[in-house]
Amino acid sequence: MKTVTYNVPNISCIHCVHTIKTELSDVKGVSSVNADASTKTVIVEYEPPANEAELEKVLADINYPVKK
Numbered sequence: 672m673k674t675v676t677y678n679v680p681n682i683s684c685i686h687c688v689h690t691i692k693t694e695l696s697d698v699k700g701v702s703s704v705n706a707d708a709s710t711k712t713v714i715v716e717y718e719p720p721a722n723e724a725e726l727e728k729v730l731a732d733i734n735y736p737v738k739k
Contacts, residue, residue, distance in 0.1 A: 672716055672718050673717055673718065674715070676713070677726075678711060678738045679711055679736070679737055679738065680711055680738050681735045681736070682706060682711045682713070684708055685708065687706070687708060687735065688707070690733060691704065691706045691730070692706055695715055695729055695730070698725060699720055700719055700720050701715060701726075703716040704716075
């Protein structure tokens with residue numbers, strides 16, 4: 672199991688958090704998603720076949736791109 676933490680500046684409300692959790696939870700291999708509007712972070716626990724590139728693509732596709 673791997674854990675990754677992303678800085679996502681576009682998170683501004685509980686609806687953003689809900690959308691992120693819903694979309695990332697649909698990725699095969701993702702076991703948990705925690706998003707926080709106050710810290711603008713997303714923490715994802717996953718295992719293959721999920722990978723960081725796929726997670727970042729999903730976030731970008733739903734208009735919550737990762738700040739690097």
